[in-house]
Amino acid sequence: MKFMLSRNQFFLLLFIVQTGSSFFSFPAPFVNAAGRDAWLLFIVSAIFHYMLLLFYERNYDYFTMGPFVSWLYKGYWLFVVISYLAYVDYTLAVWGFPKTPQYIVIGILVTVSLYANLSRAETAINLPVLLIPLILAFLGFLQFAWGDVIWTNIFPIGQITGTEWWKGLLKGQTAFIGIELYLVFRSRVDIKQNIKGLPLFVYQMTWFLFFFFSVLLTIWYFTPTGVKLVPEPLLFLLRTQEVTFIERLDLFFLYIWTVWTIVTVTLVSFTALYVHRQHAKEKQVRDTIIWHVLLVVLPLFFLKKENVDYLNDLIIYVHLVFAIIIPVIVIFINRRKRK
Amino acid sequence: MDEVQSMDSLILSIKNIFHNSTDLVVREVSWKDGSALVCFYNTITESGEVNRQIEILRHRSIADLPDWGNTAASSVEAFSQSKLVENVTNGFVAIFFPYPNLLLTITMPSFETRSTQEPSNELVIRGKHEGFVESVDKNISLIRKSLGVPDLVVQDLRLGEDTNTKVTYVYIESIADPEVIKEVETRLEHIHASKIMGLGQIEDYLEDSVWTPFPQWLTTERPDRVVANILEGKVAVFMNHSPAALVAPVTFFSFYESPDDFNGRVLVGSFFRLLRIISFFIAVFLPAFYIALTGFHPEILPYELSKKVKLAVEFIPYRPMVEALIVELFIEVIREATIRLPAPIGPTIGIVGGLVIGDAIVNAGLVSNLMVIVVAMTAISSFVVPNVEMNTTVRILRFPFMLAASFFGFFGIAIGTLILFIHMMNQSSLNQPYLSPVIPFDPSRFKNVFFRLPYFKSRKQQQTFTHGAPKQKGGGKT
Structure with a gap:
């Protein structure tokens, strides 16, 4: 599979995967864990995120996957995609299709990814472009909430306890999921285009402001007790907005979020299949189909609320292994080997 | 025809090659060093002009001019049956000299063609009013x-x-x-x-x-x-x-450009180009959106509007999908009939079909008046495309979206949109990406897609696909 990424394509792909499914589900657990000072905690998380990116940028050349590590990552991405699909299917079942068999909804979601992954590489890579106007519309409609926010909700500052720090930092990792794709695709970026320095900082700030805005808006709009009762605060916030031409903004954005998640699933699947093809060059169509059959079958075992919550909790710890521990080990070993 | 044959038998064999067509002329003419055979179709060649050209060539031959057969309108080559057939069928006059075995061809076809007129399916307000013909x-x-x-x-x-x-x-x-x-x-x-x-x-x-x-x-x-x-x-x-x-x-966007964009004012041209692109979305998505709204998500509309929609569809016996299909198919039938009928009757059918039957179908309670509005707006939007090919494409595309909306509401439309865009991203024209310059993103050409920019701003030659520039097959780079 031969392709080259431009800097814009690379950062857009990374941004969509990182925001993908977690954007709606991120603020509530994070604010619940960290309390009123969640916004402060997110700044600390963002610094850690930037340091991780700098570490990746410095060492991506050393991150080469052998067959064993490659299988570990494929398993991890399968797990990530399953948790995303289970979550979106559960949400759709609650909001839109209570009577439709869930395997049909998952089947339809996965069909899109299958189609994109059976197409040429450029199709999957360019797919995030479709989301740009939708994201802008989403951010635009969130501005309607400014009139309802209570700015003083962030006070008093500095009440966060040690346990909340710890829990909050862990929950904050949800916004990091997908960061390991940096290591996978960095070497594919056009060497004539600079990543280090300002471009990387601009990406970091875009990612930071996007999540920071959602955290601040949640704190400003909801009381600490209220946010515990609302699993998707941003959707609820859209639900309460009154615009003259539309009554239920939330329904629109539920489907926009669905599209966002499908694109994320497609990109993560593309990454897994790309890594797989580094070691298994034959029967690519068969492997792509098998991967997508797994994507239809496996989420069916996790469609209950408690299962979805369990996956959302577990994914943080698994992510830490694959975004930090394994990359550090692989980079360390390869650095030593090359010396 | 390598063997020496009499002129009569040569005439017969040439006539046989062309199956004795009555418009084929094969005549013996005398030349300086003997006889030659003139051969042409009198239906696609001007006979009077043939005599004049032969006379000119004959004089050149008698005057012993070097290369006498090669003039601005004629050429000489070695004889072959395939050449003879090719020249005669293309409306040329072939003169066969049996003994030197040469073939002299005079280029003078005279096919009937109409005069140039403005193409009726690509009208412009300002600009040239001429179109291609069948030649x-x-x-x-x-x-x-x-x-x-x-x-x-x-x-x-x-x-x-x-x-x-x-x-x-x-x-x-x-x-x-x-x-x-x-x-x-x-x-x-x-x-x-x-x-x-x-x-x-x-x-x-x-x-x-x-x-x-x-x-x-x-x-x-x-x-x-x-x-x-x-x-x-x-x-x-x-x-x-x-x-x-x-x-x-x-690219996809080429189909939405019209010569009128460049003949009108900058702002006006840009406005109408944007309007055409928006019309693509209306033509493809509006009926599906209406079906999803009435069938799945009536709560999305403000209360007053939602009440009107409910009242309009309350006594309609069919589901919104069936209702939409009835009107859509009816519109397509009217359109097809208007094209096939003689020009004086076409508009009458449009009026009878569109107004009389449209009104009757609503009064009979088969479809709602809202559905008629939606379908009429969709039809008008699809005709905005300044290209017939894309127009038909847009009209066909709305049917799968209607189906998806009737099964899954907005979810169906969202999935359909993703599939449509993936499909469009997979397309190419002569290996160039179909959605360029949006995907892959090319900032230098991006604005030209949506806006008609002033001429004085263009400092260099406008090139859609630059000579010698790095190739971006399939949209590899943004």
């Missing part, structure tokens, strides 16, 4: 009239063993991408068909993918449109006896 030579002359440049290259080839159809492709050497030209040549040379009946058939062979509803060659009958496109480095393909040209490589 490739006349069409090339219309191009040359607008482009007085020496590097405008015109190349011919003959396709179809039975039809021997002349196909011509045109490009500007200094602007066109050599790889694109090579690709066109290769694809044309690989057409092995016994019959070439129309430009649509050639389009099938030239397209990157025939199984997509999206056209990958722009069909136009306007010389100004072809000129503007070949000035952007594209190639135009003409076929004899067809009043249209095929232009490629094109």
Whole structure:
């Protein structure tokens, strides 16, 4: 599979995967864990995120996957995609299709990814472009909430306890999921285009402001007790907005979020299949189909609320292994080997 | 005919080659060193002019001019039966000299063609009001009239063993991408068909993918449109006896450009181009949106509007999908009938079908008046596209979306949209990405898609596909 990424394509792909499914589900657990000072905690998380990116940028050349590590990552991405699909299917079942068999909804979601992954590489890579106007519309409609926010909700500052720090930092990792794709695709970026320095900082700030805005808006709009009762605060916030031409903004954005998640699933699947093809060059169509059959079958075992919550909790710890521990080990070993 | 034969038997055998057609003229004429045979079809050659040309050549021969047979209108070559057949069927006059075994050809075909008129399916308000006709030579002359440049290259080839159809492709050497030209040549040379009946058939062979509803060659009958496109480095393909040209490589957005954009004011041109692109979304999504709204998500509308929608559909016996299908199919039938009927009756059918039956169908309670509004708006939006091919594509596309909306509401539309965009991203025109310059993103050309920029701002030659620039096949880079 031969392709080259431009800097814009690379950062857009990374941004969509990182925001993908977690954007709606991120603020509530994070604010619940960290309390009123969640916004402060997110700044600390963002610094850690930037340091991780700098570490990746410095060492991506050393991150080469052998067959064993490659299988570990494929398993991890399968797990990530399953948790995303289970979550979106559960949400759709609650909001839109209570009577439709869930395997049909998952089947339809996965069909899109299958189609994109059976197409040429450029199709999957360019797919995030479709989301740009939708994201802008989403951010635009969130501005309607400014009139309802209570700015003083962030006070008093500095009440966060040690346990909340710890829990909050862990929950904050949800916004990091997908960061390991940096290591996978960095070497594919056009060497004539600079990543280090300002471009990387601009990406970091875009990612930071996007999540920071959602955290601040949640704190400003909801009381600490209220946010515990609302699993998707941003959707609820859209639900309460009154615009003259539309009554239920939330329904629109539920489907926009669905599209966002499908694109994320497609990109993560593309990454897994790309890594797989580094070691298994034959029967690519068969492997792509098998991967997508797994994507239809496996989420069916996790469609209950408690299962979805369990996956959302577990994914943080698994992510830490694959975004930090394994990359550090692989980079360390390869650095030593090359010396 | 290598053997020495009498003139009478030669005349007979030539007539046999052409199966004794009554419009074939084979006559013996006397020449300086003996006799020759003149052969032509009198239906596609001017007989009076034939005598004049023969007289000129005869005098040149008697005067013993060197190379007497080669003039501006004639040429001499070794005789072969295939050459004789090719020349005569193309409307040339062939003079066969049996003893030196030479064939003299006089180029003077006289095919009937209509005069140029403005194409009825590509009307403009300002700008040229001339269109192509069914003669490739006349069409090339219309191009040359607008482009007085020496590097405008015109190349011919003959396709179809039975039809021997002349196909011509045109490009500007200094602007066109050599790889694109090579690709066109290769694809044309690989057409092995016994019959070439129309430009649509050639389009099938030239397209990157025939199984997509999206056209990958722009069909136009306007010389100004072809000129503007070949000035952007594209190639135009003409076929004899067809009043249209095929232009490629094109993008999806090329179909939404009209010569009027560039003839009008900057702001007005930009506004209408944007309006046309928006009309694509209305034409494809509006009926599906209505079906999803009435069938799945009535709560999305404000209460007052929602009440009106409910009242409108309350006593309709069919589901919104069936209701939409009835009206959509009815509109398509009216459109088809209006095209096929003689011009004086067509508008009457439009009025009877659109107004009388439309009104009656609502009064009978078969469909709601809201549905008629939606379908009428959709139909009008689909006709905004300044290209017939894309127009038909847009009209077909709304049906799968209606189906998806009737099954899954907005979710169906969202999934359908993703599939549509993935499909569009997979398409290419002569290996150039179909959604360029949006995907892959090219900031230098992006604004040209949505806005008609002032001429004085363009400091360099507008080139859609730059000669010598790095290739971006399939959208590899943004």
